[in-house]
Amino acid sequence: MNFNHREEHVDDGMLLIQANLDDMNPEWVSYIMDKLFDAGANDVFVVPIIMKKGRPGMMLNVLVPEERLSVMEDVIFGETTTLGIRYLHASCHRLAREFQQVQTKWGLLTIKVGYHQGKLVQFAPEFKECEQVAKAYSVPLKMVYEEARLQFMQQQKNASS
Amino acid sequence: MNFNHREEHVDDGMLLIQANLDDMNPEWVSYIMDKLFDAGANDVFVVPIIMKKGRPGMMLNVLVPEERLSVMEDVIFGETTTLGIRYLHASCHRLAREFQQVQTKWGLLTIKVGYHQGKLVQFAPEFKECEQVAKAYSVPLKMVYEEARLQFMQQQKNASS
C-alpha cells in the first residue's frame, strides 16, 4: 500500500520568521499557531524566553517558503502584539515520505514512513487515527501506538523475508 | 498628538548573535543584558537550553545591525564566560510607530501605536508610565493598563465617527 509518495529533497528557499512577544495574552497562542498553519506555514512553534527586565516572554517561530512571507506577516501583525518581526534564510532537507496501512484488532491504521537515501529510517502511527481508536474503544492511547508499531514491524519482517 | 513617527520598513543588514553559556553565574545575566542595550542592541533575550552532559545552560541572543557586531562582541567577551559566539544574518521588518497620548483620571498616559500598511494593528500603554502611576496612586498596575486602553479605544471610535 503506497499513497502520495514524495522524493527526498532540499528546499533552499525557506524562511524562519521570529517574533518576540512579551506583552501578549498567552491564551491566544494556540489560536494564532493554528491560524499560521491554515495560512500555509510548514511549521510553527513557540520558545519560552527571558526578555528585557527579566520578563518571561515567548518567541514565536514560523517556518515558511519565502513567497509566503507577507501572508505570515499579515497574520502575525494582525493577531499578535508585536511591533516587528525578523526572518532568517533557511534550507530544509525533507525525507521521502509515504503512508502505509497496517491491520490491527481495531481496523486499519496509517503509518507515516520516512526514507533517507532509500532506506527506511522513520515510522510513526498517525496521531489522529490512534486518538480516535483510543476513544472509540476506550483503550489507552499508548496501547494503540504499541499495537500499530508491532503490526508494522512484523509486516516489514515478512516483506523482507 | 503625534511625535517621532517612523515609516514601516525592512532592514536587511541585521545580525542575530548567539552565545551559549554553561558555566556563568546566572546572577550576572540582567546586568549584561542592560549593558548590551546600552551599547546599542536592538533586542536582547535569553533562551534556557540543555547543553552537553545535560547541563542547564543559557543561550544569549543579541539582535543588532551588522556595523555594531564588534561593539557587542567586546561586551559579550568582556562580561560573559564564553570562548566563542556565532552570528546569523537576519532581516527585520518593523512597523510604523507613533506615540499618542490619552487623558486618564491620573493624567496623560502615552500609548505606543503600530501601523502595518497604514492600518492600526497594535497599541499598548507605555510600561514605565503605567508603573509610575500604579505606584503613585497605589492602584493595581492592571487597572492602569485597562483604563489607558479604554481611553485609547474610545478616542479611536470618536475619531472614526
Add this chain to the structure above:
Amino acid sequence: MNFNHREEHVDDGMLLIQANLDDMNPEWVSYIMDKLFDAGANDVFVVPIIMKKGRPGMMLNVLVPEERLSVMEDVIFGETTTLGIRYLHASCHRLAREFQQVQTKWGLLTIKVGYHQGKLVQFAPEFKECEQVAKAYSVPLKMVYEEARLQFMQQQKNASS
C-alpha cells in the same frame, strides 16, 4: 523469568526538598545530581525558573525518605551555593515492578515492567543495556528499543494465548 519483585505500595514518609539556585555555575549540576543519587535520593531533577530581578535560575528538586533529609542537606549545602532549602511532605505511590528478559538478535535484553492493581500497565527496555547493544553492534538506539518492545509484546501474546 522474574527477579526482585516488589509490591505496589504507598510511602507517606517522603520529602520533596527544593533549593533555588541563582548564582551557581550550571556546569556543576549533573555532578551534584549524581552525588545526591549516590547518597540515596529516590529522584533528583532540575526546574528552570525565573528569579528575582529576572535572573534565570534553577530549582533543584530532591525526593527522599524523611530519614535521609540531613544526608541530602549535607550534599546540597556542601556542593551548591544555596543559603537555605525548603522541604514539603509528600506521599509516593509506586507500582509493583519486575524485570523480565527477552531474546533479541543481539542477545537477552531486560524489560522493566510495572503493574497497577495486578495489571501490566508499563514496560520499558533498560536504557543502559540498549545503549550498550547500539554501540557494540553499531545500530540505531531506537532500533534496539523497537526490537526489544516487539519481542516483549509477542512474548506477552504467546503467554496469554
Add this chain to the structure above:
Amino acid sequence: MNFNHREEHVDDGMLLIQANLDDMNPEWVSYIMDKLFDAGANDVFVVPIIMKKGRPGMMLNVLVPEERLSVMEDVIFGETTTLGIRYLHASCHRLAREFQQVQTKWGLLTIKVGYHQGKLVQFAPEFKECEQVAKAYSVPLKMVYEEARLQFMQQQKNASS
C-alpha cells in the same frame, strides 16, 4: 445578569499529584491532559524539567480533591509511562465567580468575573466565545477581546455612576 454564583472559599482537601516523565512520547501529552480534565481534575499542567543524565523531561501536575486520587492514578498509570507518582497536600483559595454578559457588535459575549472579599478584582472574556466570533466574522481575536473588555468596563462605570 448573573448565573452560577459561587462564594469565595478555601478548600483544604486538595492534592497536587506529580509524575516525572522522561521516556514518554510528548505527542501524547495534550490527549492525557484532556483525559485528566474529563476525569474531574481541577487543573492539569506540565513543567519542563531536566532529569537524571541530563534528560529533558516533563513533570505532569494534577490538582484534584483527595477523593479523586485513585481515579487520577488510573489515568496516569494507564496512559503515561511512569512507574510511580507522588502527591502533596494543598489548600485552594478560590474567588467568588460569576458570569456576566456584554453586548458587542457581534452579539452577546460572556465575561467571567472574580470577586475577592466582595470586591471585583478579575474579569476576562470567555476564550471559546471570542474564538468563535473571531472565526465567524474574520476579525483578529485580540480585537474581540478588546471590544468585550471595553464594553464590560463601560457597563461597570455606568452601573457605578
Add this chain to the structure above:
Amino acid sequence: MNFNHREEHVDDGMLLIQANLDDMNPEWVSYIMDKLFDAGANDVFVVPIIMKKGRPGMMLNVLVPEERLSVMEDVIFGETTTLGIRYLHASCHRLAREFQQVQTKWGLLTIKVGYHQGKLVQFAPEFKECEQVAKAYSVPLKMVYEEARLQFMQQQKNASS
C-alpha cells in the same frame, strides 16, 4: 568584622503559594514580583509551564510565613489575573549567615557567608555592590566578583594559619 549574625534554624511554619497564570500580560511579572517582596515574601519565582490547550503559562511561586498568607493573596488577586491560588505547607532550613568585608583595589566589598553546623560552606560577594563598582570603575562585573572572592579566600587562609 561581623554584623547581624543569625543562627542556623528550621522554620516549619512556611507556605509555598502557587498561582497558574495563562492569560496575563508577562510584562507585569517583575513588577508583581517586586511588590510581593515589598509585602514581605521570603522568595518569589516564576516557573514556565504548559497549561490546558497547550497554552504557555507561568506558575507564580511565593514562599512566605503562614501569617503573611492574606497579605500575599491581596497582592496576587489584586495584581494578577488569577481566579484562585493554592498553597502547600513547607519547612525552611536556613544557614547561619554573616556579612564580612574584604579590602579590594576599589575599596571595601561585602561578602555574604553561610555556615552549616558551624562550618563555612558558602560565600558570595554582594551583587549590588559589585554592580556599583563595575559601573563606577568601568571594569567587567565578573572581574569584580573574582577579585572579591580572591581577597576573601586569602583572608580565610591568613586567619586559619
Add this chain to the structure above:
Amino acid sequence: MNFNHREEHVDDGMLLIQANLDDMNPEWVSYIMDKLFDAGANDVFVVPIIMKKGRPGMMLNVLVPEERLSVMEDVIFGETTTLGIRYLHASCHRLAREFQQVQTKWGLLTIKVGYHQGKLVQFAPEFKECEQVAKAYSVPLKMVYEEARLQFMQQQKNASS
C-alpha cells in the same frame, strides 16, 4: 606552560542545523548528543519548545562546518524520529585559547584561557580534572574550582608584577 595555542579567528562556513522533535523518547537525547559530538559537531544543544497542538517538544541544535552536514544528517535521521531538518548559515568568532597549569594542594590542574584581541578575557578550570580531584579527595567540587581560580589569579598577578 603553554600547549596547543590557537589564533582568534572567524569561520564563515558554519551551519546551525535544527530539528524539532515532538514524538521522540527524551531518554535518547543525551545518547544522540554524544553521538553528534563524536561525529564532529562543534556544539550540540537542546531547546525546550511548544509545538503544534500544545505539544512539549525539543528542538535539537547542531553547530557544524558546512562540509560535515551530511554526516550530521545521517546521525539525526538515523537516531531521532524527525522527518526533516533545517539549517541556517552562521559565522563563528572563536577566541584564541590556550591551556595553562596551576599548582594546587591536590596537584596540577589545567585552566583553559581565552584571549580577545590579545587580552586575557576568560579563564576556567577544566571540569573533568576538577571532578576527578573532588572525587579522589572527597572535597566539594566548588572548593576545587575556587582553589584552581585562586591559584591562577595569583600566578597572573605575580607574572604581571
